[in-house]
Amino acid sequence: MTSRIPEAGVRIPADVTRIVVLEGPEDKTFFSALAEQLGINDQLHFITCNGKDCLGSTLENILNDGNFHGIQQIGIICDNDFPDSRDGRGALETVQDEIDEANNAIDESLKTTRKLPRPRKPRETEGTKPKVSVLLLPDDHRDGMLENLVLDAIGEDNITNCVDAYYACLESQAQVKLQKAREPRSRLSVYISGKIVDKTYATNDDSRRWFLTQAVDMKWWKDEKMWDKPQFKPAKAFLRQLLKP
Amino acid sequence: MYKSFRVKNFRCFKDLQINDLGRVNLIAGKNNTGKTALLEAMYLHTGNRDVKTLLRTDRAAHSLFARDSVSRDPDLVSADIGGWPIVFRDFNIADEIDLTADTVPMQQSLFGLNETTSVKLSVKSSESEDYVVALDHFNVEDFDLLKSAAILEIDAEYDRQPTLLLYVQGKVRASRLRNSSLYSSEFVFAMERISSRRLASLYSRVRQSNRKIWFIETLRVVEPRISDVDLLFVDGRLVLSADIGLSQLLPFTSLGDGTNRFASVILAMSNLAHGVIFVDEIEIGLHHTIQQEAWKTIGDLAQELNVQVFATTHSLEFVQAAYDAFSEGNRLDQFRYHRLDHHPEFGDIEVVTYNESGIEAAMTTNWEIRG
Structure with a gap:
């Protein structure tokens, strides 16, 4: 019989009052970098849940946590990427379901003192203590993910034209059947690859940076003032909103 | 079997209710959150009247509570705790300790019904009418000693008579009463x-x-x-x-x-x-x-x-x-x-x-x- 030795667990420190729940480590890196830009990183505590399907378990853990009573705001950030799942329900409905699931799952004895409110609209806070709000990516209405938002911010430049041509070539010449759900992440990686070989921008450190999580540290990201792009305004507003009393 | 347990005014607990008890229960928490005190309260509720458990204030200082070797009195336990207030939350002996449980029957239990059972602990005031009667249980003849004595009454619904514990000058003696218990x-x-x-x-x-x-x-x-x-x-x-x-x-x-x-x-x-x-x-x-x-x-x-x-x-x-x-x-x-x-x-x-x-x-x- 073997025994697993647990690693240091996920925890909510006693002084944390604002929590941001994200789907994966890439989202966490991106949004904590954004929070750093805003100078509010130390006021937010980021927790990943490894996909929306595990959001309910994560919220249940938050409800059961010893520091739950100290939490004033919870912001949930997730991709708007699967309208067909859950009987055609969208991401907001999925989040609402996961919140209900967490509220129902905790022990009966806790239900009078521990409950998460159910946001009715994206980016609007619900409830009192804690307040809960949801940010959908790339935005409230479009299917997609964080990478779509970043691609929007990049806009159109010389490299994006080449990326478009590359995917067109994949389809027409190589007969590759593109999976739409994977395309944004793939496109962004290809775009970043283009930046890596650009003598104008790339530093030695950048040559090992391939993914979105690493892109935010690259020279071109800073030189092109990516954080100032208007496409990130709603995300910035969402993080700032979490600090309101 | 315990299904829920409520403890009021005992040690660190003002009013704690623990529900949804299972067959096997693991209790955790930071230091001084009352993990051991909760076990002690439940142990008392089962019917155990172990004075050592009730009075334990420092587990490392076990010798404090050893049987008194001088008197050789098997019912006498040394307990330098300063009296009964230590058992009550914030030394408040004005309010009784209330231990209440919802139980479902365990086979061969003395009490086979789903029921709520209370055990109450209170300090008998020397002003009360039955104080002297209670003292009779202890056969103490030294009136000077009695001036500093204090009696704790443990009254369980399932018991025929309350258990009385006499505290006098750092010693505790339990009344020799035949008690029942809810569970072994x-x-x-x-x-x-x-x-x-x-x-x-x-x-x-x-x-x-x-x-x-x-x-x-x-x-x-x-x-x-x-x-x-x-x-x-x-x-x-x-x-x-x-x-x-x-x-x-x-x-x-x-x-x-x-x-x-x-x-x-x-x-x-x-x-x-x-x-x-x-x-x-x-x-x-x-x-x-x-x-x-x-x-x-x-x-x-x-x-x-x-x-x-x-x-x-x-x-x-x-x-x-x-x-x-x-x-x-x-x-x-x-x-x-x-x-x-x-x-x-x-x-x-x-x-x-x-x-x-x-x-x-x-x-x-x-x-x-x-x-």
Whole structure:
């Protein structure tokens, strides 16, 4: 019989009052970098849940946590990427379901003192203590993910034209059947690859940076003032909103 | 079997209600959140009137509570605690201690109905009319001593008469009354080993019920070298001893803490059919590689003999091992994890109970659940 030795667990420190729940480590890196830009990183505590399907378990853990009573705001950030799942329900409905699931799952004895409110609209806070709000990516209405938002911010430049041509070539010449759900992440990686070989921008450190999580540290990201792009305004507003009393 | 328990005005608890109790309950929480106090309160509620448990203020200072060696009075316990207020929350003896439980019947329990049972503890005022009558139970003739005496009354609904405990000048004496109990129970302390005599006595009953082979096989979980156990007559008394391949059998007292505690828990449970066992800091002495198997054994025994288990722990490994053992055996429904937290707003202790879903969510995401 073997025994697993647990690693240091996920925890909510006693002084944390604002929590941001994200789907994966890439989202966490991106949004904590954004929070750093805003100078509010130390006021937010980021927790990943490894996909929306595990959001309910994560919220249940938050409800059961010893520091739950100290939490004033919870912001949930997730991709708007699967309208067909859950009987055609969208991401907001999925989040609402996961919140209900967490509220129902905790022990009966806790239900009078521990409950998460159910946001009715994206980016609007619900409830009192804690307040809960949801940010959908790339935005409230479009299917997609964080990478779509970043691609929007990049806009159109010389490299994006080449990326478009590359995917067109994949389809027409190589007969590759593109999976739409994977395309944004793939496109962004290809775009970043283009930046890596650009003598104008790339530093030695950048040559090992391939993914979105690493892109935010690259020279071109800073030189092109990516954080100032208007496409990130709603995300910035969402993080700032979490600090309101 | 306890389904819920409420404790008011006892030690650190203002008013704590713990619900959804399982067959096996693991209680965690930061220091001074009342883990041991909760076990003590429940132990009292079962009907045990062990004065040492009630008065324990410092587990390390065991000698404080040793039987008084000068008087040789078996009912006299030294207890330099300054009187009964220490047992009451914030020394408030004006309010009684109220221990109330909802129970469902355990087979052969004296009280077979689903019911709510209360045990109340109060200090009898020397002004009260029945104070002198109560003093009669103790046969104390020194009136100077009586001036500083204080009586604690433990009044259980299931008892024919209340138990009276007389505290006088650092000594406690219990009234010699015949009391009932709700459930048979045993308390395994964190800082003290079960006595050699008690171990021998518990083993005798296991041997009598022809479970020697089972006991040896169970002990091998923690000490694989044990091939036999026996009661040996040593210095005028029977001592439980083990064959671990040495030239002679070794008294259990010479084996390690983990083996002794595990043996104590197993033997106590074996003698507690339809009863309740309380184990403080259950992880002490048990290596991480055998913790899951230890839980499996405890779970099996609890189910087989209908014993309810309440244990405290600080160890995440031990919680993980319990989760693994109970989920592997497809009986997570029998296991409950409770954490005691200081509630920042109410200034009281709050309990968070993890049901099957909660413990599964926490364990599978590696969430810190010890507070």
